[in-house]
Amino acid sequence: MNVEIRLAKEIDMEDVLSLIKELAIFEKEPNAVTLTAKDLIAHAFSNSPLFVCFVAIFQNEIVGMSLGYPRYSTWKGPTMHLEDLIVTKKMRNYGIGKALFSSFIKYSHSQGVKRVEWAVLNWNTDAIKFYEANGATIYNDWQIAQMNEKAMNNFIIKNQ
Amino acid sequence: MNVEIRLAKEIDMEDVLSLIKELAIFEKEPNAVTLTAKDLIAHAFSNSPLFVCFVAIFQNEIVGMSLGYPRYSTWKGPTMHLEDLIVTKKMRNYGIGKALFSSFIKYSHSQGVKRVEWAVLNWNTDAIKFYEANGATIYNDWQIAQMNEKAMNNFIIKNQ
Numbered sequence: 288m289n290v291e292i293r294l295a296k297e298i299d300m301e302d303v304l305s306l307i308k309e310l311a312i313f314e315k316e317p318n319a320v321t322l323t324a325k326d327l328i329a330h331a332f333s334n335s336p337l338f339v340c341f342v343a344i345f346q347n348e349i350v351g352m353s354l355g356y357p358r359y360s361t362w363k364g365p366t367m368h369l370e371d372l373i374v375t376k377k378m379r380n381y382g383i384g385k386a387l388f389s390s391f392i393k394y395s396h397s398q399g400v401k402r403v404e405w406a407v408l409n410w411n412t413d414a415i416k417f418y419e420a421n422g423a424t425i426y427n428d429w430q431i432a433q434m435n436e437k438a439m440n441n442f443i444i445k446n447q
Numbered sequence: 448m449n450v451e452i453r454l455a456k457e458i459d460m461e462d463v464l465s466l467i468k469e470l471a472i473f474e475k476e477p478n479a480v481t482l483t484a485k486d487l488i489a490h491a492f493s494n495s496p497l498f499v500c501f502v503a504i505f506q507n508e509i510v511g512m513s514l515g516y517p518r519y520s521t522w523k524g525p526t527m528h529l530e531d532l533i534v535t536k537k538m539r540n541y542g543i544g545k546a547l548f549s550s551f552i553k554y555s556h557s558q559g560v561k562r563v564e565w566a567v568l569n570w571n572t573d574a575i576k577f578y579e580a581n582g583a584t585i586y587n588d589w590q591i592a593q594m595n596e597k598a599m600n601n602f603i604i605k606n607q
Contacts (some may be wrong), residue, residue: 307521319522321561326524337519356519359497361467361531362479364486371521389606392594396603401481401596404588415590422598429566431586435597436561438582439552446549 288381290347292390295340297351300327302349303340310373314408325350330365337368341390343383350378353384353387360402369405384417448505448541452550455500455512460487462509463500468531474568498530500548505593510538513547515555520562527555529565544577566591 296304301324309321322405330337343351351374358368369391374383395403407414407425434442455463461484471479490497503511511534518528529551534543555563567574568587575585594602 290517308578311522316522322524327521330519330524334469335526337517338521354521357497357518358528359490359516359530361487361498362471362476362481362512364482364490365497368518371517385606392599395597397547402595403599406543406585407592408592418592421594421600422602423592423594424598426591426593428569430569431584431589431591432565432567432575432578432583434552434563434581434583437533438561438584439556442549442582443556446545 290350290386291344292341292374292383292386293344295331295342297332299342299349300324301330301341303327303342303352303354306349306352306373306375307371309375310371313373326391337392339391339395343374343378343387345378345383350375351383351387353391355391355403355405355444357398357403359398364402365393365400366402366404367398367400372405385421388417394418415426440443450510450541450543450546451504452501453504455491455502457488457492459502459509460484462486462492463512463514466512466533466535467531467556468511468536469563470531482586499551499554501554502546503534503538503547504516505538505543506516511543511547513551515551515563515565517558517560518564523561526562526564527551527558527560529563532565545581548577548581555561565577 304324307412308320311317338354338356340354342349353442354371355367355369360366372388392403464484468480469484471477498514498516499512500512500513514531515527515529518526520526533550
């Protein structure tokens with residue numbers, strides 16, 4: 288199967304947004320995506336890009352992507368975070384996900400970081416198996432905490 | 448109690464490193480910290496700082512800190528991540544942790560982000576109670592995955 292993996296371009300962001308939405312549906316958060324393709328372009332193609340994105344091309348169509356950005360560990364220093372990895376449904380099980388994952392790991396390694404990190408849903412057993420088979424460690428003792436905009440606003444009003 | 452919260456300075460990084468190590472011991476990873484104070488200075492006090500840090504001062508001593516950096520959500524856009532929040536053991540239960548947390552949330556809000564995120568150990572029930580009482584949501588269905596330097600190297604060798 289002739290699939291090309293390359294860095295995303297501005298013109299790809301509509302297709303990347305479609306994949307972000309497909310992933311949000313898979314993750315049972317169909318209404319969570321508030322960004323537009325214009326936002327993605329502004330965030331990734333400026334002087335200080337907020338993320339890096341790889342796309343997989345098959346027969347001139349974008350069929351998958353991996354997307355991430357730098358983070359920081361007070362234990363290890365600079366790290367990278369893999370935010371999204373998705374292959375469109377009809378193109379799964381051909382190794383495209385692994386190729387996109389691989390591009391992101393190699394890119395991270397080339398940046399000299401000591402760690403790549405990401406989050407996976409605990410019911411996404413296929414993904415967990417894939418990550419473990421490729422040498423990742425899944426941690427069961429850490430939980431993710433978040434404050435959204437409303438929670439931040441409420442907190443700030445209460446703690447002026 | 449007269450505690451001042453302010454942005455950290457270069458000269459604070461030795462004390463900040465001590466707090467990072469105290470937190471690593473609390474988190475049962477006493478040997479995980481490989482960074483030096485010099486590294487922290489290089490990472491935070493350059494033209495492109497990798498993190499922001501607030502310190503709590505009591506009687507001219509640094510007794511706590513909060514530290515974080517920008518992240519990105521493909522659903523919401525720019526976010527902030529709270530990497531570390533610690534008050535030295537003898538100074539806990541005086542509200543210093545809340546003041547440091549508050550400084551970080553207010554800073555994040557001033558940056559216009561739509562979300563603040565962090566990780567908490569599932570046995571750290573005091574922290575979880577504190578975060579929930581202040582409006583945070585703790586997610587039980589996401590797990591953290593990581594590849595360290597060795598795992599990255601092995602993966603790259605196998606997938607050349």
